[in-house]
Amino acid sequence: MNTEETKYEDCIIFLLAKAYQKAHGNFKKRLTAYGLTPIQHLILEALWLEDGQSAGDIGKKLVLDGATLSGVLDRLAAGDWIKKEPDPDDKRIIRIFLTKKVRGLRPKLSEERNQANDEIMRRLSLEEKVLLKRLLRDIQG
Amino acid sequence: MNTEETKYEDCIIFLLAKAYQKAHGNFKKRLTAYGLTPIQHLILEALWLEDGQSAGDIGKKLVLDGATLSGVLDRLAAGDWIKKEPDPDDKRIIRIFLTKKVRGLRPKLSEERNQANDEIMRRLSLEEKVLLKRLLRDIQG
DNA sequence: AGTATTCATTTCGTATACAAACTAATTTAA
DNA sequence: TTAAATTAGTTTGTATACGAAATGAATACT
Incomplete structure (x- = not known):
């Protein structure tokens, strides 16, 4: 049914890997200051x-x-x-x-995480942000 | 601006990590038969x-x-x-x-990958599939 | 030419990830 | 009540991932 050749750039596994890689890397950098x-x-x-x-x-x-x-x-x-x-x-x-x-660290760390989240999704509209989260949740089932 | 506490289940980094984890694990299992x-x-x-x-x-x-x-x-x-x-x-x-x-391995591996892609997104409509890919690409910039 | 800089790749150290084997503690069942 | 099965967690081995330092080669500069 789905036998056409799909380039890896169109592969959901690749796209998820790279999006995760970017998000993770962003947050990781923010956390190095805390040693976490x-x-x-x-x-x-x-x-x-x-x-x-x-x-x-x-x-x-x-x-x-x-x-x-x-x-x-x-x-x-x-x-x-x-x-x-x-x-x-x-x-x-x-x-x-x-x-x-x-x-006392919780507020600071939450703020870092919120900033990382915002930065990762900065190109998306509010609707798109909500939708993306919904779709990712659907995938996990 | 975004200081409210967000539970990790709503964190895009977490959602991406888990969606990637699922997709990667699915494809990984399919590939073990090939030693890749x-x-x-x-x-x-x-x-x-x-x-x-x-x-x-x-x-x-x-x-x-x-x-x-x-x-x-x-x-x-x-x-x-x-x-x-x-x-x-x-x-x-x-x-x-x-x-x-x-x-001679290319068609078999492509088929495995397509099947993995389909299975990962099986709960999504065609429109949602296209949209998810677009949103993930937007994130990467 | 000779030195400095840049470039491509490797190496090292640390941190996920997960399968499989293992230990120890608890529960089930015969 | 004791043997078998289950459960919680650790250990081992392999594979990403990436920063930082190291290596070797090419290029730029003087």
Whole structure:
């Protein structure tokens, strides 16, 4: 049904990769001043919404592979952003808590993220922004 | 101007990351049967359009960092997909040529990619597909 | 010519990503 | 109640990704 040759510039996988690459790179640069990476920041965001989540909870919400998450959490703990504590009722589970180092940083980091978002979509109208988000969500199902 | 707290689920960086993750994972699975990765395939595509391009040419077209490209080309050469030959006129430049191993594979790989594209966007109408591609291109500038 | 600069690519270090194998703890079932 | 299956998390191995430094080659400048 769809056998014509499509150049890679028209391939949705390529377009998503490059758009993500651009967005990620932009945010990454903004975060270097804080010593954080975009994914590390994402985990802090999740913990701001609910502190003490298990590693598995976080992975499920952020759609992060366990193997990936394990390393990210290690680096966050090494940087004293979080503390890992085994759940007293089920010692398989590790609960993640924010440290005091993170206090007061939330507004600044949110502002950076909002600016990054704005810059990435600066060429789009408000309708287009809303639509793009909707389409990306539809893709993930 | 944009100081309200946005949950990460509404963050364009997050949405792009997850949509890309899904698309990439889908295509990656399809390609394992061939022993290729999505990026390796992308480079073959670029060479099908024009064989003998330099590493720099390929990097520019595919928006790939030189450091990244170097490793990918090494692995492609190790798998006998490509051959690296220094340009006779400028020995700084390395030209990349497809090997005979790739012959006849193009239609199959294109079909896999088209199927991956279709599956990723299966929930979208034709108009939405066109629009999504346009918006992603707009983001890249 | 000889030196400085620029250019193409590689190397190194760090950080995602994910499959697969592994450990340890809990639950299920026989 | 003990063996089997499941679950949570880590480890290992491979593949992007990219900044920064290094290498080697070509060009520019004096």
